[in-house]
Amino acid sequence: MTTVLDLDTAREVLAAQPFSELIGAELAAYGEDGVTLVIPVRPELGQQFGYVHGGVLAYAADNALTYAAALALGPNVLTGGFTITYLRPAAGVRLRAEAQVTGATRRQAVCRCEIHAEDEHGGSVLVAVAQGTTRAVERDLSNGG
Secondary structure, three states: OOOOOOHHHHHHHHHOOHHHHHHOOEEEEEEOOEEEEEEEOOHHHEOOOOOEOHHHHHHHHHHHHHHHHHHHHOOOEEEEEEEEEEOOOOOOOEEEEEEEEEEEOOOEEEEEEEEEEEOOOOOEEEEEEEEEEEEEOOOOOOOOO
């Protein structure tokens, strides 16, 4: 039987990731409808033209896809790979990455993610889409094993 994290536990797992803390990522939703990861936009996350760096968008996709896969496979999962398509430059006050499971077997899940940039007035624009594969692993990941 698959163990499913609740929102509070999923937030604890995210908070234990030093890079997620550095980025300022937070889980806004985690449940049967999917996952929402939010990242406040600040100058340190930018690239030379003032937009959010593509690496930040890729991080958002990777984490959102993996958290979504955990809904189907349980918490012991690793990203197998993902693709991301950047549709337009990301600017605003917040990024919102929403991911859902597209299909899953007992050991693998395919998920889809949309990343929106939100402005200070609540407006939102789709800036990237991603699709990824995540695999369940049987070994203990808590000690790097």
